[in-house]
Amino acid sequence: MKVTPRVLFIDAYDSFTNNIVGLLENKLYVDVTVVRMDDPFVVKHFHALLKAFDAVVVGPGPGHPALPKDIGIIQQLWELSPEDMLPVFGICLGFQSLGYAFGAKVQRLPFPRHGIVTRVTHCKSDIFETISEFEATQYHSLHVDIGKQDHDDLWTITTACPELKPLAWDLDDKHTERILMGHRHVSKPFWGVQFHPESICTTTEGARVLSTWWEHAQQWSFQNQRRAMTCDPVFQQLLNMQSTRVFKDSSSKVVLNGNQKSQLRWLQQRQKSVRVTDLVEALHASQSEVILLDSQGHNAGRYSILGIVDTDRTRKITYNVQKHELVCYFGNLGSLRVSVDSQQQVWSILQDSMTDFAELASPYGLPQSSPFWGGWMGYVSYEGGLESIGVTTPCSGEEPDFNFAFIDRSIVIDHEEGLVYIQSLIADDMSWLSRTNGLVSSLEDKPALSRTISSQKKESLNDCIKRGHNSKPVEATYRQKVLACQASLRAGDSYELCLTDETRILLPVETNPWELYKSLRINNPAPFGTFMRLSGATIVGSSPERFLRWNRDGQCQLRPIKGTVRKTQDMTFDKASTILNSAKERAENLMIVDLIRHDLSGVCGARSCSVPQLMQVEEYQTVYQLVSVIEGWLPKYGASSTTPTGIDVLKASLPPGSMTGAPKKRSCEILADLEHRHRGVYSGILGYMDVGGGGDFSVVIRTAFRWDDEVVYRPSNDSATPATFHVYRVGAGGAVTIQSTDKGEFDEMETKLDSVLETFVGPKVDNQGAISVNGVSSSKEQS
Incomplete structure (x- = not known):
């Protein structure tokens, strides 16, 4: 032989x-x-x-x-x-x-x-x-x-x-x-x-x-x-x-389905005019825990998905990297808090609970065009990704690094086909399905409810913003860190380092985060908008970048963005294309493409991986960006515990290469020393895992988040009682290469920051007529 x-x-x-x-x-x-x-x-x-x-x-x-x-x-x-x-x-x-x-x-x-x-x-x-x-x-x-x-x-x-x-x-x-x-x-x-x-x-x-x-x-x-x-x-x-190395550990399996046969019950109606924001408000969902993945009808995001969180019923899990603490919530049945050796047990819970629905059925057939039938929705923080590659940070937080809810009730809007799917994995839930179906129908002939409410509360929101405070990165400090990155690049320790910094915004506790989200989606529309309130975290985001999508047939896709130019009256698509096709910008994108090919082929195999789009310029509301697409197919070995899934690709690809640099491990270690802070939700991933076998996650950028229990007190000018503020965090940064300039990198960081900041601190007009945010002109171009 x-x-x-x-x-x-x-x-x-x-x-x-x-x-x-x-x-x-x-x-x-x-x-x-x-x-x-x-x-x-x-x-x-x-x-x-x-x-x-x-x-x-x-x-x-x-x-x-x-x-x-x-x-x-x-x-x-x-x-x-x-x-x-x-x-x-x-x-x-x-x-x-x-x-x-x-x-x-x-x-x-x-x-x-x-x-x-x-x-x-x-x-x-x-x-x-x-x-x-x-x-x-x-x-x-x-x-x-x-x-x-x-x-x-x-x-x-x-x-x-x-x-x-x-x-x-x-x-x-x-x-x-x-x-x-x-x-x-x-x-x-x-x-x-x-x-x-x-x-x-x-x-x-x-x-x-x-x-x-x-x-x-x-x-x-x-x-x-x-x-x-x-x-x-x-x-x-x-x-x-x-x-014999354990990749899938079932020792901490959470039984979600009670060994009952899984059934999906759903209704569908054709609705071309319903707005997802109207739907959230009609359901009064914004005031409680909820997860909205909002594509805003953008051409890169066909679907919007609303996950309904029921305090009495919804199962949730959180995991903290620093404490190695896993908490499983079982609705009104209580919770279980355990110490674990690593996050592998968290991944096992996520994976194993999906296999409970391997024989999912429906009395009406399954809605194949709906990408999400139910399943896990939530996020993994940047530090959660770091743990998966063996990197620890000097600044670890107390908040959840994994934060997921298992969504039984969901509403999916197909913007392309004008269809709305109302879905439930709960037995005997026809009453909720029927009631929600009627509510969706009633929205078609009504005026835009969300705009009406937004108009009524606009004065209140503006007042909250005026009373806010913010702390932005110091230019000299950031530029010095860029130079330190380049010293590491010259030493051969990295090819590219994605340096980031954080702006902290204090807003009065009465500020409505839902109104902030609606303002953000108007100011900076993007295909991966997010409004999430879950287990103590509130997230308001408008990310343009898909991290990973895999469909039920096993096709995986990643869309890294590297290279950004601010849109102004003078910056046309052609001018932006010239800048983004420079040697500097293409090198920046190429390094991440090769890194992602490595991550993907480690699970899918090199033969199935391809790059159907290499470094093409795409236009967004406030910026032009250089985007590549990497695809691969999961191998089909049959149904077994060792068959690779999209979740395996997800694990192997963390943290997002577009937010780290290459080589990933050494780059993350360098960045941890330079940034010396907890990135948290920013630079992590957010999305869903579908019980039908698919999933879709975005990179958490152009996003503000807060921890609900973190409040600060400041003296009030008109009262003896100190004012109470929530702390919102907005991260921004860019990939530092040897061709970067410290000024150019600072300007790029501000370009990305400003796309979010206008919503939180308000715009003002300088004497040349240019809109500026907190004194930073939006007409500034990338170096």
């Missing part, structure tokens, strides 16, 4: 690993085993483990090859004895480590090359023998210096590094004479490239270098009579350890 070749991939905590693994599997037809460069078992059994593999690929990662903490076991590869030798291919950090091990200097570039696509000039021999000219993506701050050639020949071996043969160069850098892009050891089976063959913007020929290397690797193994051990005991032990 033919044995499939095995390749060991050493991961240095990079965020592109799965893209490379997919390329290896698809191009070389090999089985790839991924290990971390500091895995204790691998470190202990490294030499014995190598006997089970035909070759090793060393991936990219943050840091410097001279630092043991950054490369771990990688250094041992270059020191292998002849009897342990096997072919090795290094990419980026792996390439630099190979050079450093054999005498090269690894130095900082004058200008790092992160997300830059350039032409590679190669020797047309060795692993480049059959490769045509190509362009490739670079992600590096450091470069390998092998010394000057004795003759002015790119391919001669230098006296400084007599064991390294140069194979490829980048000759187009404006700041450096030339940058080494590929080399090999003159006698050992070690090769490496500085560029990233797996990037979406590396051309096919650049990716094919891996195939030509594999041919050379196999030839070397044949000539040296080296074969991998097919039944190596250490390898089998490693596989057993990896296969």
Whole structure:
């Protein structure tokens, strides 16, 4: 029986690993085993483990090859004895480590090359023998210096590094004479490239270098009579350890359905004129716990979904990262508070409770066009995402990092088809369905109730806003943090850092958050509007960015936004497109696209992942933005506890790459030190998981949130009694790259902040007639 070749991939905590693994599997037809460069078992059994593999690929990662903490076991590869030798291919950090091990200097570039696509000039021999000219993506701050050639020949071996043969160069850098892009050891089976063959913007020929290397690797193994051990005991032990890691723990399962057969009861009516805000007010839902996902009829959001929370009936869960405390609420039956080892048990509750509805039925058939039949609605905070990648912050909060309600009663508006679905998972709930159906019908012929009420309360809202206070980021401090980010980028610790800051707004406790939301959706309409009051959190948002959607057929989609230009009278779509298609903005977007491809392919597999939209400009109410779309399909292995679901993709993708940078883990650690604050709901995700098998989450940006029990007191000018205020928080920021300017990044942060701030502090007009928010002119353009 033919044995499939095995390749060991050493991961240095990079965020592109799965893209490379997919390329290896698809191009070389090999089985790839991924290990971390500091895995204790691998470190202990490294030499014995190598006997089970035909070759090793060393991936990219943050840091410097001279630092043991950054490369771990990688250094041992270059020191292998002849009897342990096997072919090795290094990419980026792996390439630099190979050079450093054999005498090269690894130095900082004058200008790092992160997300830059350039032409590679190669020797047309060795692993480049059959490769045509190509362009490739670079992600590096450091470069390998092998010394000057004795003759002015790119391919001669230098006296400084007599064991390294140069194979490829980048000759187009404006700041450096030339940058080494590929080399090999003159006698050992070690090769490496500085560029990233797996990037979406590396051309096919650049990716094919891996195939030509594999041919050379196999030839070397044949000539040296080296074969991998097919039944190596250490390898089998490693596989057993990896296969027994718990990914789905049912130990804390919450029984939602009581083992009864699940039934969905629903009514449908055609309604083209009903407004979701009118519906909320007619149901008096805004005064109690409620979850509204409001697409506002935007072309990127076809549906609006209203989740009804019943204090006596609705099941809820919250989880706090700092305390590792999980609380399960069972309506009027009480609650259960437990300490857990990790958030995995929370994910298990969410996942397992959905399987209770695997045989969902309906006496009328199921409404296939409705994306949500019931299920979990809520959010995961930024810190909840950090815990999933092993990053802790110096400032942790007491509030819920997971906050979800299981929605039995829901109303879905299909804006495209003009349909309204009234739905319930509760047995014998026809009375509520009928009553709500009648209420929806009554709204069609009435005037816009929400506008009428908003007009009546406008004076009160404006009065509250005038009495408010706000504290915005200090420009000098923010710009200094931008420069600190760039210092980390130059050191090779990150390719891109999404720096953020927070504005705190104090509004009198009598301020109605529902009226704030209605004002925000007028000032800054977006496809992922949110009004949520749940378990002590109030959220008022108008996010333009989808994080992840998966449908009932298993198709997954992510839509990262990177690159923003403020809309003004002078800023046309064409002008914005020119700015957003600059090298800086495209590099910013490209890095997140490659990161998200890694996150998605880790669950869906690289073969199913594609990028149907790469860096296109989209127009919103207040900004133009550069948007990409990444898609993949969940594998269909049959109904079992190990079949991947959309929830698995959700877990694997947190926190949102567009809010972190790349590589994700190291970038989040750097940002935690710089920001030194709890982001909370901002930068997290918010949406739903449908019992029918779908889900949709947005990135929480352009959003204000408050914790209902957090109030502050300030002296009142006209009363001896101190005034009481709620604290609203609005986060904003942007991706810092090496091409950023500190002024430009501050302006971009303010552009995003102002899209929300007008609702909370009110606009005013300067003497040039430009609208400004708290003194910040809205005519300011991004640098």
